[in-house]
Amino acid sequence: MLPTTSSRTGSDSPDIYLDSNATTQVLELALLAAQQAMQANFGNPSSTHSTGLRARALLDSAHKVAQQVLGAGQGRVMFTSGATEAIQTAILSALSSAVDATTPDSASTAGKFLLYGATEHKAVPEALKHWNKVLGLQCEIHAIPVDQHGMHDLAFLASHAANTLLVCTMAVNNETGVISDLAGIRAAIAGSGALWLVDSVQALGKRPLDLATSGIDYAPFSGHKLYAPKGIGMLYVRQGAPFTPLLVGGGQETGQRGGTENLPGIAALGAVLTALHQQDPVFQSHAVQAAMRQRLAESLQQAFPGVVFNAAFDNAVATTLNFSVPGLSSKEMLDLFDASGIRVSSGSACNSNKVVRSFVLDAMGLENWRVTSAIRMSFGPATRPDEIEQACERILRAGSALRNACLLFGGDSARHEAQTPAKGLIRLMHETACSWIYCDQKEQVCVIIDPLPELMERIARWVACRDLQVVAIIATDAHHVACRHALQEKLRERMACQQTDNLGWPNQDVSVLQLQDGTPVAALALGASYLMKLPLPDASEAFYLLGHSDGQRCLAADVRFAFIGDTLPEQHSHLARWLSPHTLLLSAHDQWQQFASTIERESQLAAPVVPGNDDLNLPCSQLQAFLQAHPKATLIDVREGYEHGMGLAGLDLGHEVRAFNAPLSRLPEFIADWLQNPEQELLFVCRSGARSGLAASCLRRLGHQQAWHLVGGLALQ
Ligand code: PLP
Numbered sequence: 246m247l248p249t250t251s252s253r254t255g256s257d258s259p260d261i262y263l264d265s266n267a268t269t270q271v272l273e274l275a276l277l278a279a280q281q282a283m284q285a286n287f288g289n290p291s292s293t294h295s296t297g298l299r300a301r302a303l304l305d306s307a308h309k310v311a312q313q314v315l316g317a318g319q320g321r322v323m324f325t326s327g328a329t330e331a332i333q334t335a336i337l338s339a340l341s342s343a344v345d346a347t348t349p350d351s352a353s354t355a356g357k358f359l360l361y362g363a364t365e366h367k368a369v370p371e372a373l374k375h376w377n378k379v380l381g382l383q384c385e386i387h388a389i390p391v392d393q394h395g396m397h398d399l400a401f402l403a404s405h406a407a408n409t410l411l412v413c414t415m416a417v418n419n420e421t422g423v424i425s426d427l428a429g430i431r432a433a434i435a436g437s438g439a440l441w442l443v444d445s446v447q448a449l450g451k452r453p454l455d456l457a458t459s460g461i462d463y464a465p466f467s468g469h470k471l472y473a474p475k476g477i478g479m480l481y482v483r484q485g486a487p488f489t490p491l492l493v494g495g496g497q498e499t500g501q502r503g504g505t506e507n508l509p510g511i512a513a514l515g516a517v518l519t520a521l522h523q524q525d526p527v528f529q530s531h532a533v534q535a536a537m538r539q540r541l542a543e544s545l546q547q548a549f550p551g552v553v554f555n556a557a558f559d560n561a562v563a564t565t566l567n568f569s570v571p572g573l574s575s576k577e578m579l580d581l582f583d584a585s586g587i588r589v590s591s592g593s594a595c596n597s598n599k600v601v602r603s604f605v606l607d608a609m610g611l612e613n614w615r616v617t618s619a620i621r622m623s624f625g626p627a628t629r630p631d632e633i634e635q636a637c638e639r640i641l642r643a644g645s646a647l648r649n650a651c652l653l654f655g656g657d658s659a660r661h662e663a664q665t666p667a668k669g670l671i672r673l674m675h676e677t678a679c680s681w682i683y684c685d686q687k688e689q690v691c692v693i694i695d696p697l698p699e700l701m702e703r704i705a706r707w708v709a710c711r712d713l714q715v716v717a718i719i720a721t722d723a724h725h726v727a728c729r730h731a732l733q734e735k736l737r738e739r740m741a742c743q744q745t746d747n748l749g750w751p752n753q754d755v756s757v758l759q760l761q762d763g764t765p766v767a768a769l770a771l772g773a774s775y776l777m778k779l780p781l782p783d784a785s786e787a788f789y790l791l792g793h794s795d796g797q798r799c800l801a802a803d804v805r806f807a808f809i810g811d812t813l814p815e816q817h818s819h820l821a822r823w824l825s826p827h828t829l830l831l832s833a834h835d836q837w838q839q840f841a842s843t844i845e846r847e848s849q850l851a852a853p854v855v856p857g858n859d860d861l862n863l864p865c866s867q868l869q870a871f872l873q874a875h876p877k878a879t880l881i882d883v884r885e886g887y888e889h890g891m892g893l894a895g896l897d898l899g900h901e902v903r904a905f906n907a908p909l910s911r912l913p914e915f916i917a918d919w920l921q922n923p924e925q926e927l928l929f930v931c932r933s934g935a936r937s938g939l940a941a942s943c944l945r946r947l948g949h950q951q952a953w954h955l956v957g958g959l960a961l962q
Contacts, residue, residue, distance in 0.1 A: 261587045261636045265470070265625035266419050266447060266565060271513065272472040272527065272627060278516035279474060279509040290506055291495060300508055307515030311479055314449075314518045315464070318457025319484040323498045324477065324511050328446045329368045331465030331480035334491040334502070336372045339411040339440040339463070340380050342487030355383035358405050361413040362397055362425070363388040363608035366444060369413045384410060388608070395423035395556060395609050399433045406437035414441075416448035416464075420605040420621055421556035422565025424452065431460045440486065446470055450521055450528065450626045451562045462486040468514040471521075472627060477510030528626040534563040537633040541566055541622065544637035548644025549573075550653060555606060555615060564625060567606075569618035572703055573652065577885075578620045583932050583960075584888035585643040587636055589622045646887035651710035652703070667691070667711045669914040670791075670806060675699040677836040681808065683791060684713060685772025690741070692769070692776055693718045694789065694808050695725045695833045696732045705735045715739045716769055717776070719749040721810025721833055723785040748787050750778050758794050760823040761801040768794070775799060779820075786810065788820065792828075801825045805917045809833075814847045827920040829913050840943045841913050843920075861941045863928065863953045865961045871928070871953070878926035880904045883912065883940045888932070909936050912943070919949055926951045934958035 262270065271279075288300035311322045325331045343354050359373045370386065377384050387405070390398040395418055402412065414430055417423070427443065434441060442463040448454065450471045456464055463486065468477035482488055494503025520527055529537070538558065545552050545568060555567040570578060575591035582589045591603070606616045624633065647653050651667075668686035672679050681694040682704065691713045696704055708715060715736050720729045729749045733740060742751035751769065758768040758775060766777040771791075777799065779788040792804035802825045809817060810833045817830060821844045829841040863871055872878065882889045882904050889906040907915040919925060927944065929937035929952070937954035944952035 259586055261632055261639065263622045263624055263628075263636060264588045264590050265628065266422075266621065266623035267590055268469045268475065269472045269625050269627075271474050272517060272520070274520060274525075274527070275473050275513035275516045279513040282509040282512035286508075286512075290508065291497065303508065303512055303515070304506055307511045307518070310515055310518045310522055314454065314522050315466075315479075315481050316455035316457055317481055320457055320486075321482045321484070321501070323480050323482070323502050324506060324514075325465075325480050325502060326476055326507070327469070327478035328366075328444065328465040328467035329372075329478075330491065331463075331467075331478050332368050332372050332442070332444065333376070334480055334489075335442050335463030335465060335482070336369075336376050336411065336413075337491055338482070338487050338489045339442065340376050340382060340384075341489040342440075343382065343384075343410045344380055345487075353383070354410065356408075357382075357384045358409040359384045359386045359411050359413075360389050360402065360405060360409055360439075361386070362415055363391050364395055364418050364420070364423070364605040365413060365415055366419055366446070369415075369442075369444060373411075373413065389414070391608050393609050393611065394560060395421050395605070396426060396560075397430060399426070399429050402430060402433040406434040406439055409434070409437060409439040411440045411442065413444070415444040415446075416452060417445075417562050417565075418556075418605060419447045420565075420603060420619075421567045421609075422447070422561035422563075422623070423556050424560055424562060427459065427461075435460075445481075447562070447565075450517075451534075451564055456481050456483070468510060468517070472517050472625065473514035474510055477507055477514050479514070529628070529630075531563065533630065534624075534626065537624065537628065537630055538563040538566060540630075540633055540637055541640070544640040548640045549647070553615060555609075555611060555619060564623055564628075566622045568620055568622070569615040570620075570653075571614065571618070572706070573647070574617055575619055577652075578618065580884065580888055580932060581643050581647065582620070584884060584891040585639045585646075586891075587622075587639050587643075589620055591620060642891075643887075646890055649890075650885070650887045651707045652887070653706075667707075667713065669911060672831075672840075672910050672913060673697075673700050673703060674835070677834050679831070679833055679835055680704065681831065682707070683771060683774075683776070683806075684711075685774065688772040690714045690716050690771055692716045692771055693732065695719075695721055695810065696728045697725070698728045698731070701728060701732050701735065704732060708736060708739060713739065714741055716741050716754075716771055717745070717749055717751050719778075719787075719789065721748075721787060721789065721808055721812075723747075724811070725833070747785065750787070756796075758796075759798045760790075761799075762822050764823070766790075766799075768799070774805075779823075781812075781816075786812070788812075790823065790828075801828070804828045806831055806913065817844065817847060820844065827917065829917055829920075831913060838939045839946065840909075840939070841916055841947065843947055846947055861945055861953050862938075862956045864956050868955060875926050875928075878928050881907045881915075881927055881929050881940070883907055883909050883929050883931050883936045885910060904930070907940075909940065912940060916944065916947065919944060919952075920947060923949055924951060927953070929954040931958050933960050 286299050286303055288296035290301040290304045361369050373386050389402055412434055414425055416425055440462045443461045445464040446467045449466050462483045464481040466479040469475040490501050492503045497503055497506055549570040551571045553569050579591055602616055603619050606619055667684040671682045675697050678697050680696045680700050682691055684691040718729050718733050720726050742753045744752040755767045757765050759765055768775040768777045775794045777790040781787055789808040790804050791806040792799050801823055804824050807828055807830050809830050824844055826845045831841055885908040929940045931937040934957045941952045941954035
């Protein structure tokens with residue numbers, strides 16, 4: 246049976262889907278058309294019997310409406326498997342014509358240009374490279390630069406056009422929504438003889454299309470970007486433009502694309518195009534779309550002071566907002582939105598599994614922070630205003646959650662009644678480097694270890710927002726000293742002591758404690774804990790220990806953490822006499838996301854790795870059975886506090902099980918306790934299974950065998 250969905254998108258779902266540039270939900274009218282084509286009208290359009298003729302009629306009517314919607318005139322529209330295939334076909338056609346035009350031995354295509362917009366979807370430059378190579382053309386492939394607004398450099402285009410075989414630009418950018426100046430591009434290449442491909446995937450249903458009069462030779466489209474299923478697309482080819490089929494076979498599509506037609510997909514796309522053509526109210530008017538964008542923009546501005554939009558609204562489709570929030574990475578924002586039940590992306594969908602830098606924003610020359618913080622929020626022409634209203638409410642809630650966690654920059658969030666208590670050890674990361682803050686909640690004091698320049702603003706805000714006094718800002722080596730000075734200056738009024746040694750160790754309020762073997766060490770009180778400095782032979786380096794003490798001695802069993810900077814394991818061995826097997830060694834870098842080590846673990850490193858750690862992976866399908874078999878297991882949400890606060894949507898735990906929040910940024914604090922209790926059964930969860938996997942592996946590695954994680958995370962529930 247087909248799922249019952251509303252004829253619109255996002256009907257009863259708790260999710261608000263704002264990632265329509267990646268793909269869209271199939272509209273009910275498209276679903277019904279596909280179902281019809283699979284059941285009642287399942288024939289092969291090439292068959293000559295009545296069943297086939299009915300299928301042919303369906304195909305013809307889809308062709309007809311496609312011609313109308315695209316304004317194809319005498320040009321041809323053929324159905325393909327999607328835009329990527331349409332792009333290949335267009336590029337193959339254009340480049341094959343260049344081969345035909347040259348005689349095998351003389352005039353060559355070598356040195357001719359193939360140009361593409363620097364912000365083009367990867368399918369275009371990749372196809373250019375591929376076919377240039379396969380056809381042996383030796384053309385030069387160049388990106389057409391864009392300005393900070395994402396607009397093509399028309400002067401560049403005009404100056405290169407005469408030597409160019411093919412120009413590829415897009416109508417609307419998929420990451421920013423920027424609308425290209427197609428008239429300007431047309432004028433820049435006019436009379437050059439260059440063929441022109443315009444990737445129109447993101448324009449369908451959002452921009453007027455009149456291809457026959459546009460001067461465009463090839464225009465690819467994709468069904469799944471406009472409420473049809475995946476696996477169906479279209480290619481427009483101008484009448485008279487060169488054409489070479491990519492697929493040959495049974496002569497379908499009048500010999501231009503072999504293979505039995507994907508009739509369910511074509512029927513579905515045909516139904517969507519018909520609705521578009523008839524201005525079906527399922528699609529919002531441009532004015533309504535613009536008003537919805539305005540609402541989203543206002544909510545974002547209210548929720549995230551300092552938010553910057555990466556494309557001007559007056560030259561972008563209303564359905565795409567690309568923005569950056571100062572001080573928060575794309576990954577953090579994605580996680581926050583996901584926890585709030587809003588699905589967005591950090592850029593193009595194929596890249597969102599792993600957050601990678603946006604080459605589009607880089608090509609626009611945006612500042613680094615805007616690129617690394619970018620979020621794309623995109624809705625579709627069928628998104629309803631009430632869905633946007635709901636999204637706005639959730640955006641505001643997400644903003645409050647961040648403010649409560651003291652993570653917002655700008656606006657009036659300098660001092661805030663932080664609701665998330667600051668306590669224990671917190672790890673902040675920039676790429677693979679770590680900074681640490683240890684905080685005593687009762688005394689409202691903290692110490693900052695190895696601050697990184699990239700995290701300085703965040704640390705300063707975090708400390709100010711929680712109204713903490715800073716006992717010291719210390720470095721484990723000379724690398725961190727410059728930032729230490731700058732941060733000390735920034736937090737001047739909060740510093741307990743201004744006079745320090747070169748690594749930031751204060752000259753006042755220092756006591757002396759004895760370690761396990763009687764070694765005396767300088768110590769600073771941090772509420773109930775002490776921070777101790779262990780000078781290293783090189784005076785520009787030091788280790789620091791953090792633990793409990795009676796004010797006289799700090800026994801090995803009481804040392805919880807050792808901050809070891811970037812030193813090598815050989816340098817740690819002499820620490821053994823002062824540390825317990827559970828003392829965590831915390832380094833200034835964590836390339837492999839291992840969080841912590843122990844002396845015991847380091848001594849085993851030379852030993853062969855014990856295989857078979859796979860059983861830490863718990864498939865979602867086995868969650869209930871696991872919880873029954875392990876009634877005492879603690880479920881641990883390793884998402885950050887502001888994500889956890891939004892709930893564990895979708896996770897069916899039964900009423901007995903409580904979820905406990907141990908965010909990755911505080912994991913070492915919790916590991917220190919869990920290692921003392923090796924029988925405690927721990928089941929980690931997060932959004933995608935990535936963070937929980939890290940936590941479970943870390944515990945297993947440190948010898949706690951009762952650790953598992955939910956593969957696929959909350960997303961698969
Ligand atoms: N071109 C643009 C601008 C796109 O956004 C996409 C999809 O992300 C494509 C091409 C590829 O489309 P398809 O998934 O149909 O191959």
